[in-house]
Amino acid sequence: MEKLCNMDRTNNLRINVGGTIFVCHSHIFKSFPESFLANLEKQEPNYKNDEYFFDRNPHIFAYILDGFRKGSIHLPKDVCGTTFKAEMEYWEVSKEHVAPCCWEALYKSDEDILTMQKLINDCEKNSSFLMMQQKDQSIRNRLWLFLDEPRSSKYAMAWAAFVSVLIVVSTLTEAMTSVPIFHVNYTESEQKIIKKASEFLNWDESSYEKMMTMKPQPYLKLADIVCHSIITLEFIITLVVCHNKMTYVFDFSRICLIIGYFSFWLKLILQLEEISLKSDIAIKMITVFAYLTVLKLARLFYLAKHIPAFYVIRLTMSSSKTELKILMAILAILICVFGTLIYYAEYPNSKISNVFIGMYWALITVTTVGYGDYTPQSVAGHVIAGACASCGVLILALPIGVIASSFYTFYNCNKYGTKHYDHIKVRHN
Structure with a gap:
């Protein structure tokens, strides 16, 4: 046919x-x-x-x-x-x-x-999301959802807001301890400890004298201890009721958090034990723990965890690896080229005395930061600086635009997916 x-x-x-x-x-x-x-x-x-x-x-x-x-x-x-x-x-x-x-x-x-499949897969890996879909839950599961998933109930949302406030207050308190108006002088026994710490860290005389006046007000220290007590207790309870403790603990931010809180409490215990402070080993331990407490800043990831925009940013960075590689490659090429050019253009009458300093200058100029610690003096140097800044604006903006578009896509998919899930949740309830 x-x-x-x-x-x-x-x-x-x-x-x-x-x-x-x-x-x-x-x-x-x-x-x-x-x-x-x-x-x-x-x-x-x-x-x-x-x-x-x-x-x-x-x-x-x-x-x-x-x-x-x-x-x-x-x-x-x-x-x-x-x-x-x-x-x-x-x-x-x-x-x-x-x-x-x-x-x-x-x-x-x-x-x-x-994009939606990535969001769905990410939700399926989230044990809290799967527990929320279960009707009959044990006390352990309810406590886990209460502490880890604010969307599970109004009370969980209130608790997450309370913990977030504690984290903000604790962070602000630590920041206030660096302001001179909130400082008092150390006692004689405490000054001896500071003296030993300065010898251990090889401080000069000016640094030692400055540290002598940096003792925080007692009420700031008390507020910090109260906040840390509640946050640490919440972390321990969450760890106890967690079903997969290995996955929960061996997360980079939580590892930093554990080290930071562990150092904070050990430093506090050693400071309260006046007898132990007479030994050099205790002084060195307190000094080391004081620096390790900086890792407590990982608790700020707790705030990011419950803000959808940060969740979308994480997915965007994960899906934009190719664009980020392009960005790094372009950045490396520009830094090498302009760093070398500025060195030869300014040599020898400039503070840019080697190519590596020239690369540092190129990095600061390409990213349009411009600290001003290194500046070109010659006409050729000014021309190179202008070309470097122009390339930074024009070339680096290209992959950033693609990443921004990816973020917009993830953000919209997450927003509409959340509405769709909430609608299904209301119908099933």
Whole structure:
């Protein structure tokens, strides 16, 4: 039997798609000879009463049929690319016939699906998310959700807000201890300890005298201890009720947090034990623990954990590895080139005495920071500096724009996915 694409040019065909009648010449199917329509025969089961019937989407078929006429397919803006591809697969029309101007509309839905799949996979790995979907929960699970997942209940949200306030207050308290107005002088016994610590750290006389006046006010120290007591207790209870303790503990931020809190409490215990402070070993331990307490700043990740924007940023950075590699490569090339040029342009009458200092200057200039500690003096140096700053603005902005677009996609998918989940949750409840 003769195929439709080989029929006479004047032969008209009636194609009923979803109740909509399309009339066309059979010769137009020669445009895509591998397609389903080009290889139709009249013995097809869909052929009846001088027309073919297909229970498909007539709106999309109109664009596909128009593609047969023009030789290339153009996608409508109001149709999902995934749906359009499904129709093309049914009609056996290859994607190579899609016009270049419509490639984005055709493939963008694939990126959206991958984005949503990443969000779904991330949620499935979250034990708290899975527990929230369970109706019958043990006391341990309820306590875990209360401490780890603010969205599990109003009380959990209130507790998370309370802990967040404690973290902010504790951080501000520690910051206030560095302001001179909140300082008092050390006692004579404490001054001896500071003296031994200065000898251990090889401080000069000015640093030692400055440390002698940096004792924080007692009420600031008390407030810091109260905040740390509650936060540490919350961390211990969370660790006890956690189902997968290895995964929970061996997280980078939590490792830093454990070291920071451990150092804070050990330093406090040693400071309260006046007898132990007479030994050099105790002084050295207090000094080391004092520096390790800086790792307590990892608790700020607790705030980031419950803010959707930070969660989206993490996913964006994870999915933008290629763009970040491009950014680092461009940055390295610019630093090497302009760092070397500025060294030879300024040598020897400049503070830029070697290429590495020139690279440092190039890094600060390319990123448009400009500390001003190293500045060009010659005309050639000024020209190089201008070119370096211009390249930083123009070139570095390109991958950053792609990353920003990825963030926008993740943010929207997360926002609409959360609404969809909340809607399902309300229906099931």
